Amino acid sequence: MKKKGLLQRCLLAPFSLLYGAVVTTRNFLFDIGILPSETYPIPIICVGNISVGGTGKTPHVEYIIKLLQDDYRIAVLTRGYKRKSKGLVVATENSTVEEIGDEPLQIKLKYPKIQLVVDGNRRRAMDYLMSLKEDERPELVIMDDGFQHRYVKPSYSVLLIDINRPIVADYLLPLGNLRERASARYRANMIIVTKKPKTFQPIDLVLFERCLDLYKYQHLYFSGIEYQEPRPILSLRAKEPMRPTIELNKRSKVIAVSGIAVPTPFIEYLKETYSYVDSRCFSDHHNFSRKELTELNEYYHSLKMVVTDELYFICTEKDAVRLSALKDYIDEELLQHFYYLPITITLDNKEEEFKTLIRQAADASLPTLQ
Known part of the structure; x- marks a missing residue:
């Protein structure tokens, strides 16, 4: 089995290097402005990841909606993974999985008052929202799974990392599970390490934090799953x-x-x-x-x-x-x-600090990372 694994890694490594070169070049073009990142006059909170597979985006998006829905008109932008429709779709309570996808429908059914727009082209979706009448236009946009979609520049980025799959020990696709290099974590304002088991000890959290080696101005939280x-x-x-x-x-x-x-x-x-x-x-x-x-x-x-x-x-x-x-x-x-x-997330003893930061991001009172 070990020989087979080594052979597979050797065969996949060149493709991983090629993929990494493409991703790095793309990000460089965004960083220097050749590829444009559009900004908008309303706060945009991006919740995403840099690895394939479930990191818990939907429950974290729902957590933020629940926190802010009474104070803001909220819109959620998502691509609607595996939907059968094309282009821009504005969700209703009568929408189907085929039209908007299962996770967007889950959010819409749970929070029917929010606006939910499905479109792989996030800039087109934002332009649609900005074209609405002033009393219908959202005051806050949550961009689901938008960390790689850099054509829309978020005012605040939340990056999710599965505690069982540390990004610093992973490789780029197809050799590993990373969509981008682990260094992409430095674009995030906040990092949430998700799915923390109850057996994790304080020393384990300290070691994980050291491995991430974040900047001092980046905020780090650990979240767990709570079943209802x-x-x-x-x-x-x-x-x-x-x-x-x-x-x-x-x-x-x-x-x-x-x-x-x-x-x-x-x-x-x-x-x-x-x-x-x-x-x-x-x-x-x-x-x-x-x-x-x-x-x-x-x-x-x-x-x-x-x-x-x-x-x-x-x-x-x-x-x-x-x-x-x-x-x-x-x-x-x-x-x-x-x-x-149903599930919700828990943030241990830092929940109030997290809520304060998210509210500040919704008020556009926090600086955007360049």
């Missing part, structure tokens, strides 16, 4: 608040269903909290087919013949957004036993 009580997937699009008809407890038998980049923490939590039975894992942003839903129906009923206790399927919130739109293909009994697990 399971909710019925039918409640996602319910017009009226819908409480669970069944309260799960530690004896409840559960099956994990996930279509996310890194399902391990989700599955581990279920194992710790409930009487875990099995899991069905799919690729990130997976679009469930009718055949797969039929198989889930059959799997549920086959297990019911063996497991005498109540049996539940639990998926992630992102999966629930996709599955709730396909409820007509899910067996009625299974549908009543299909729940999702």
Whole structure:
């Protein structure tokens, strides 16, 4: 296995060097102004990463929305990964996953009052927002997954790093998982190291901070995942608040269903909290087919013949957004036993400091890094 790994690295290394040369040249052209970065007269907070795979962008965007929504008209810009539509799409509560993507729809359903614009061309999306009437124009824009999209210059950048995948120990694509060199972290005003496990000790955090070797004016935080009580997937699009008809407890038998980049923490939590039975894992942003839903129906009923206790399927919130739109293909009994697990983030003892910085960024009272 080690020889095979070494051979693969040797084969991929030239492509990684070529990719790095292209990315470095592109960033240099932006830095010297040959490629233009457009600025706008409203605060733009960018939340992004420099690695592929899940770093927790959506829950962090939601955290910022929740913090600021009562004081600002907020717009969220996102590209709508894996959507089937083209160009600029303005989201509504009736939008579909196919039109805007699963994560944007999750945000829109949770925060219906915000404006949400989907477009891979962030400058075009910003121009659209700036063309709105003054009383409709947002007072703050949150640019989701926009760290590499430098044609729009954010007034404040938040970079997310998965604690399980330190960028300083990683390589550029395709050899590693980095979209940009690790030195790109110095463009960020704030770095949040995400998915911090409860077992992490203070000394571990100090060592991680030393590895990042940030400038003194950059702010560093560590965030963890906090799971909420399971909710019925039918409640996602319910017009009226819908409480669970069944309260799960530690004896409840559960099956994990996930279509996310890194399902391990989700599955581990279920194992710790409930009487875990099995899991069905799919690729990130997976679009469930009718055949797969039929198989889930059959799997549920086959297990019911063996497991005498109540049996539940639990998926992630992102999966629930996709599955709730396909409820007509899910067996009625299974549908009543299909729940999702919402998550929020925690910032330990620095939460108030973080909130102060984000509010200052929303007020455009913090300097922009050059």
